Amino acid sequence: MEKHMAVCPYCGAGCKLNLIVDDGMVIGAEGLDGVTNEGELCLKGLSGFDFINDTKILTPRILHPMIRREKGGELERVTWDEALDFTAKKLTAIKEKYGPDAIMLTGSSRGPGNEANYVMQKFTRACVGTNNIDNCARTCHGPSVIGLMDTVGSGAMSVSIPNMENADLIMLFGYNPSASHPIVARRIVKAKEKGAKIIVVDPRSIETARIADLYIQIKNGCNLAFMNAFANVIVSENLHDKAFIDAHTNGFDEWWETIKNYTPESVADICGCDPDDIRKAARMYATAPNSIIGWGMGVTQQRQGVKTVHTIAAIACISNQIGRDNAGLAPVRGQNNVQGSCDMGMWPSLLPGYQKVENPEARAKFEKAWGLPEGKLPANPGFKLTDLPHGVKEGKIKAFYNFGEDPLQTEPDSADMKETLENLELLISQDIFMTQTTALADVVFPGTSWGEHDGVFSASDRTFQRFTAAVPPKGECKHDWQIFSELSTRMGYPMHYENTKEIWDEMRSLCPSFYGATYEKMDGVGHAQWPIPTLDCPGTPTLYKDGQFNTADKKAILMAHDFVEPTEMPDDAYPLVLCTVREVGHYSCRSMTGNCKVLSMLADEPGYVHINPADAAARTIKDEDLVWVSSRRGKVITRACLDERINKGAVYMTYQWWIGKCNDLTMHVTDPLSGTPEDKYSACEVHCIDDQVWAERHMQSLYTTLKDRLVAEAAPQNVAPASEAQ
């Protein structure tokens, strides 16, 4: 039995763990004393390892390269050489015919790690010649990245996860850490025990609301109105720090022109809460010695996501609750390496290290390092991931290279997304599992799984940590960075790396804020928290110390906006608000956790729709009944959970289910500033089903059919190509 150090591949908490290996199989996981987890793991970290062994509980792993010679034909297993030649030829043809901007790529914020993403964006920019690269932050914390870069200069948490437990006050706004990041929720429990005040503002009475000193149940979709009123109270009651505002911010007077109109009384109806509660919360927040605001998808997956982040950042600045170890901003990232994807420049307007593509000096530096002629790197920001559907419809995007993501499961309006993927001339999917998206691909590249390769992840609080391989690659799986290098070489831009350290060192040399994060520093349970500009720098747990913001003049920019109501309001046909949330025991599209024995036993299809008992009674729905949920986009079967903790008039579905798939119902409308879908608000209706035994069997048959289809799609990989069989 051996143990191999790794970092958990699920949420952004960055928990260090050992994978326990016996006879080539991963048989267990145990917590290591990492900086964020201190030896603790949640159920995903503890039980989320056996997918590596190809358990085939949900869907099989991909072990061999496959191609579809003709659109709509069958997948066929081929040699790596043939698969790479085929793909290079197709991509080159599309590039020549339509130009490089007809090719779109998405990075992977999951198991592959920073090195693989760095090589992918290098391939995109240097070889394909486009900035059309994005990552799933677009669908989650994109508004936080953009909103914080606009106002305070860095699109990341300003405090570190360990320091959260020493705050005097933590306010959670649209963020449920118990389900999203149990190991961060643990810090909040500890903060409470150390005497911190807790404020929770959320339409659901989440776990943290039970231990909160003040819980405000708001209506769905009122965020900006609430936060504007919160800011209004701070200034009206003279709780703002005028000296700090004068010295370290710009635009206060203009900001106040908008905010002054938002008295708590003026928004009481929109927010559905007592105006005095807003006052109480604002007073507690502004007067505590050190306050932290944490937020999540409840803020970002809304029509006004970026604008709400602007206001949150402004609130922290005007009350001087920022730039100290225990005071600041905490947008905790959802996926294990979504911070890393952003760090590595998987973003249509950013090179690695948050260097803007529009900046000619930055481009010149990368051109020189990458051996490109001057002016070769594209200067215009590329398409966003959520531009894909209309980009394909308008004929602007012809090829899509999907890396370790499952947009058919995780993007809104699946029917529309399916049509989008089918209308591409070329869909490449590089993944470890036969997902619903991979099943549509023209080229299937088997990457190595987490547990089969080395690399560095960026935890949510900017902490780089190394993880290592525990078992050798299965089948013909290749490291992701090798696949990109070999494809790039075939397309006329040769790349070659011996290992991930070589890639990491190249990346460090080009990104000043990451330069000091050497592999040596991150040995074992070591870590490096950026900014870490020099080899001597110990890392920077806290951003913006002494009010020094990362903007041009070091001052924060205060931005205020008027509230606009959500796009699709409930009506007679669809009277309920649908909000999509997260399953604690499953992760993202569920291809990994759904293949783990324990996790799939604890929670399986079709998931639940949480509904207030009063709304359920009005529809003669009982607890655990299967029900139909319908919207203007579609109709799915799921199970009702009668839940007194949620507000009347709204229902909540987790986005991990392939049968009870909430994204068949959600709407492809995005925040225009970030391109992030409004997943937290659309209209729906829930219907009871009279014959429950029929419904149970129907659900099972849908599930079985889907699993059988994915097994069938993967089956050609079991037939060796003729050239190899001889």
Next chain:
Amino acid sequence: MNTFIAIEPDRCIGCGTCLAACSHGHRVAGLQAEPRLALTFTPQVTAAVTCHQCEGAPCLAVCPVDAIKRTDEAIIVNEQTCIGCKMCAVVCPFGAIHPAGTSTAGVAGISYPTPTQPRGTSPLLAWSIGVYTCAVKCDLCSTLGPDEEPHCVEACPTKALYVRDATTLTGIRKDKMRAAVAANQIMMGRSTNLKEA
């Protein structure tokens, strides 16, 4: 006295790590993988509910085949002897016993069950084709060594679960009495440390 697992609800975040650890630990020990704790949510409380290893254990008293035995610490079901009659589950005052069995559906780890009743059916009445059930309950991880903590207690990331035995209970009782004294002061309006939220 009886030893049992208790929970501090203000620390519980309802994440279910205890269930995962319980399931994995018992599966590895060759027992039913069904978790022996149940997470229970009310508007005010989240807590894992499990067996109290009662001194006058009614489950043990009613078992018709002596499948339930008392060891020094715990009340333990012999899964091989149990006939799945569910008497123990009916009499348990905490709802801490329920039947579980190994599904016969599918092959190669892929489960294709054929449901025979709505999911809302009581677990005492529910059945699956071909599945022989036995009672599962907390056994305080009887297959572990004497110095090892039960899986759920060891795994809980917020340290909300404790083994309650004579030693820990003595300390807790004293703490509770002190807290009661303080609460009494508040009730009498003599509090000086009541802070406004």
